[in-house]
Amino acid sequence: MKAPDLLKMVTRTINFGRTRAVLTSLGITIGIAAVALLTSIGEGVRSYVMDEFSQFGARIIAINPGKNVTGGMGGILSTVRPLSLQDAEALRQAPYVEYVVPVVQGAGAIEYKQRTRNVDIFGVSADMPAAWRFAVAQGRFLPRNNDARSSPYAVIGHKVKQELFQGESPLGQLIRIGGMRFRVIGVIEPKGDMLGFDLDDTAYIPADLALDLFNREGLMEVDVIFSPATDSTYMSALIKKMLIQRHGREDFTLITQDQMLTSLNSILSVLTLAVGLLGSISLLVGGVGILTTMTTSVRERTSEIGLLRALGATRAQVLSLFLAEAVTLSTIGGVCGLLLMGVVTALAFLFAPEFPIRPHVPFLLIALLLSSLIGLIAGVVPALQASRLNPIDALRTE
Amino acid sequence: MRAMDLARFNFQVMVGHRFRTIMLMIALIIGVAAVNLLTGLGEGARLFVLGEFSFLGKNTLIIMPGKKETTGGMPPITGEAPRDLTLEDMRALTRLSAINRTAPLIAGMAELSYQSRLRESFVVGTTHDFFAIRKLSLLQGRALPPGDPTFADAVCVLGQTLKRELFGPEPALGQWVRAGDRRFRVIGILEGKGVAMGLNFDEAMLIPVASAQMLFNQEGLFRVFAEVRSERELTPTRNAILSIIKERHDGEEDITLITQDALLSSFDEILRTLTLAVGGIAGISLAVAGVLIMNVMLISVSQRTAEIGLLKALGASAATVRRLFLSEALLLAIIGSLIGLLISESLLAAGRLLYNQIPLGSPVWVKVAAVGVAIVTALLFAYLPARKAAALAPVEALTHKQGP
């Protein structure tokens, strides 16, 4: 039998029992749509999170005080061997270093006239906007100072400006933070949330003043941004060497952003895969459906099979006829599933554009392949049953 | 027709068409088992993770220096604020009668050494009462001594892992450990907690809070814990603490009070949503099972056309015929989902035996919902075939195909 003839016979049969074929395929359709949609959402979440984390750029190395960091809290904890502003300053002189941001974080009340607002306070350096890719919306950022004590300037987030100044221009105004007076010289553009910290409800002050304010000895973190002319491996080694020289031992921890992004990426990819696997439980049930209807089909068409055999069809031909039917049914289901998923994606795009859904072509192709494979597997048993029928017995059943 | 007769009739049909009955059951079993199993896993993971992070009783308040007005964000976890929270502040709280006990916390990293062994480790400055609040138990020796918290006694309690790393199999009690430029005599060893997330006391050294203040050259406390006598008194006590601190801090309310439950609530929320999502995804397979039921039922109707005709000739009404098919689906769904429940419950039970620290198991409402959804789906998808059967004209049905 030639392939086109086989196909014609199969489509004829499917067309004849149309309701049954539609329902059999529908099971696979739902399963494939679920798998495709879920992996697309997984992929969407992955790229959303990656964007969120890489907004600071990939060429960041974060240095935290203390070795053997417990629970990621290394910077927050006190330490007998702090990371100092002098360390940060020294790193600024290193080759390939573009920006260095020392970080001290705490919370405090900002007072302006009669108004008070309790917010996050970041002690940073002049490099911060460039290093973290923040833009100043109004005024300017903290000035660079050379080893002298910083001037008491502050830059505030968008929300602090709204809450405290309520329409007035904050530039040049004096505010009070924990008993120290600062002059507002700039406002940061709205940035939104980042891991539970509202970056707009924040004030930025020079790191040395922040250390004084919080009565703290050491920095919580130092971020080093290096030039694209080198890579993170080289830079890590360099920073490590420099700091060991300064401290006499390795009492700090380095986290490179690309390392973190890579591990985050692989975690999220595994999650996407896992979600896809969850969706394929439905495909399994759809496979059970194909097995059931195909087996019923073989039983009902026993005499037809007998006739085919009497007309000279070989076992292989009967086998391939039924296998082709199963594969066709499941592949049709798969294609419809992808179409369904396309419709859902389009709707999501129209009505909820921020919903993270990103169809990933390789996953879709795998899903399609999977649907054909399910048909093949589910079709094997009934097709074998059909091919093993004895033509005389088969004909006699009518 | 009586319910019992209906059930017996259905049962005969199901036994008669064993293959398709089994296949439909398998579909339903997979669906229900997947829902129950996955929610059970998710729920177990949620409780396990929460348990790992909840060391404190429900009636313990955590006091942090600093305050934020940002809504919905994180509390000021860094513990840095312009004004320190001091031991005097803490002592002032003990005069509240609703407070059972209080404990301060200073946490830091320091390099510890014993003889030639060096170890960078987590050092906690606290008091005697911390052991009770944090539910730490001792393997050997005793806890930090009670008494005046401002007295910087040179003693320490070691976590089990830390003790092993510094001392190996040798006895540690009575030995002196060096931390920074100070020396501490080991007076106790903590009992290991096994698996632990968050701050792991297995690798920590506990010293009197005043010693920690000196070691880290810092006066301010990182946290203060206050155990309230009962959960009922939580809110009034919270207000009382706020007003005491405000009074002491020149009229400024610059601390944050939080319970551990509140701290973990958003985390809890995320895990709960994830569990539900996973269960829901598994639930899609029930819809597929529904489609299969419909398909098989339609096939069944066309194969049993003659039988339906006969029943109608014998006086079965359309309603009776419809009920015959619907009740078959119902019976199938009930048996299938119960088996699915049984299988998933045994798997979860086996999981609990293997990993006894993870409380695997789905909540009752999920089990009810899984079975309920299976039954409703089965009835919904069986409705069309049942209606088709009921609508068959008796004469056409009888002449359609000859029975035996």
Add this chain to the structure above:
Amino acid sequence: MSVANRSSSSPSQLKSAEPVVALHEINRHFQLGEQTVKALDAVSLELLAGDYVSVMGPSGSGKSTLLNILGLLDRPDAGAYLLNGAPTQDLSEEKRARLRQQNIGFVFQSYHLIPRMSARENIELPLILAGTAPKERARMVSEMLERLGLTARASHLPNQLSGGQRQRVAIGRAIIMKPKLLLADEPTGNLDTQSGADVVTLLEELNTQGITLVVVTHDVELGKRARRQLRMVDGRIQSDLRQSDVSD
């Protein structure tokens, strides 16, 4: 063989002057492709309580359609059908089902037994459908099995029974609700001579006990046993003969 035009003098027939069944100008058409087939063409007929009627005629003459109409399985396109004096043609399908259940028994050429049910259960089926209490049911079915001589075969499935036994089960099922009208479509068609004769004896015995019996058959020998013989051709009743006496 004497032929009479007016009704004869069977004892049971005298009990009721009212006809059990009255058909008036019944039409039933079927569309076969382009062609309209008149299966029943203005058929009028009255059956009295206790009648023994055979319907004969060539294939396609409308015998089976007549039987289906009589059995309330099929609806006429036009005309009136009175069962026990009450019109049925406009009743809902549900009411017709109820009438079938209470008044009419069917016996088919191919038995139509449910293969997964035992002889006892097949006979019990109408009682089950009617919602009769299980105790009552068990008694009635046991009596019926006894009467049919099938007590020993009660728990056998249809495929474990001989053709004659199967048809006796089917008859048991048809009369368990004590119907007034028993419709048999080629009841001996699938049976050997001996079993066929047994089945006919049973049916006639039921008739003497008062049931109105209609037998549709190709078998002339069987047809001639009836006291009233209808012959159908092209959807019409060509002849309606009554014989005064029945001889064995």
